[in-house]
Amino acid sequence: MAKLKTSFVCQQCGASAAKWLGRCPDCDSWNSLVEENAPPSGSGRQLSSIGANVRPLRYPDVDTDDEMRSASGIPEFDRVLGGGIVSGSLVLIGGDPGIGKSTLLLQVAAAHPGKVLYVSGEESERQIKLRGERLGVESSSLLLYTETQLERIVDELRSSKPSLVILDSVQTVFSSKFSSSPGSISQVREVTAELLYFAKSTSTPVFLIGHVNKEGNLAGPKALEHMVDTVLYFEGDGSHAHRVVRAVKNRYGAAGELGVFEMTSTGLEPVDNPSGLFLSERPENASGSVVVCSLEGTRPLLLEIQTLTSTSSFGYPRRVALGVDPARVSLLLAVLEKRAGLSLAGEDVYVNVAGGMNVSEPASDVGLVASMASSFRGQPLDSDTVFIGEVGLSGEVRRAQQVPLRVKEIARLGFGRALIPAGNLPLDDPPKGVELIPLRNVSELMELIF
Ligand code: TYD
Ligand code: MG
Helix, strand or coil: CCCCCEEEEECCCCCEECCCCCECCCCCCECCEEEEECCCCCCCCCHHHHCCCCCCCCHHHCCCCCCCEECCCCHHHHHHHCCCEECCCEEEEEECCCCCHHHHHHHHHHHCCCCEEEEECCCCHHHHHHHHHHHCCCCCCEEEECCCEHHHHHHHHHHHCCCEEEEECHHHCECCCCCCCCCCHHHHHHHHHHHHHHHHHHCCCEEEEEEECCCCCECCHHHHHHHCCEEEEEECCCCCCEEEEEEEEECCCCCCCEEEEEEECCEEEECCCHHHHHHCCCCCCCCCEEEEEEEECCEEEEEEEEEEEEECCCCCCCEEEECCCHHHHHHHHHHHHHHCCCCCCCEEEEEEEHHHCCCCCHHHHHHHHHHHHHHHHCCCCCCCEEECCEECCCCEEECCCCHHHHHHHHHHCCCCEEEEEHHHCCCCCCCCCCEEEEECEHHHHHHHHC
16 A cells, blocks of 8 residues: 655645644744645646636737626625626635624625525534524525535536535635645645636636634635635724725735625624714814824725823833834834924823724824824814825825825815825815815924914
């Protein structure tokens, strides 16, 4: 009998080694190598025929006419996908347990006009139907299939020819080619590759649900995210009713695009006015509270940043940042110290973005600076003003992208004033009702707000 070949595969990055090692030589993670059987030789798929042809094709001859998007029936979800479900696309949806992944995809399945195959390795048909009843699902073209063996799933897909496939979740399915347990990197990769091949060769859109690990990454992060066309993440925590779905990677649309939903007793409801939602609990006349306009994908969002500073009672002041990059906060504190003469070195600084949101855009720097200065001085800022602009190390305010789009959102929410980088002004067609004030540097900002 031939000796079984085994190798040790890193569950983080997929690198393999001939013997066990405590630390992966590729990605340096500790204790991540697991013994796995090498797949039998000759089991590789013919991934070469992902497209319609196996011969090289002249560029002008490639047919793009029947592209290939269909509305999902949930506009907020279409928005995240870049305008609808693309046929033949493989979409991975990740998020914490209980955040609403199964709920969202069951709603997508119910809204889909054609035949949907919902494969679940986590819940029984009964459980899924009970959830469906809460959501008011009555679709007769929805097939539920509780199976975890990949080969049987693929056979079923080939014979029942659905027009949309949902797999909940990729970590529960296993291929009998490998002896490692479901969820290990070779299994997850095999499942994804097999479904990728199915999606591309039959032009069927496939949604995969993926679990995240302790660090908040999808299990087998790199391996999976490279293989699929689109990666969506449920962001935020379960402690708020709203859920944010963000496109982290999208071959068919803008990355960073987000959709905002609210978890209700009858499922996820799209939020029509997210800026309004995030500003709804803004305190009046509180120092340290400012409104910034952050661009998420193609959507401008108004968010509230709050800062609290207080004299530190320890030698080493605390800097806590939730929803903004802590490095950014330290950098801007140094700019304030040096360019605006505020002595913040002995202050504890706490920064938070209201509603559990994340602001990663540098265009919210001016707002952050204003918020920190306001809290330090104990002076509330004009609550009718929105701040836009990136701050450089010499205290200069730099241009932001897509200012007209942001100003439109500011006008729509009824704000009267916006501080804008001078380099972005004048705007071609400024909306009425918003006073646009040019801003060159941080000292000008201080004069304007105090
Ligand atoms: P679920 O979609 O099962 O989460 P995931 O698949 O990401 O693990 O969502 C479960 C949570 O959503 C659960 O805590 C209950 C809540 N929920 C509602 O509040 N309303 C609803 O209509 C449904 C179906 C679930
Ligand atoms: Mg689930």
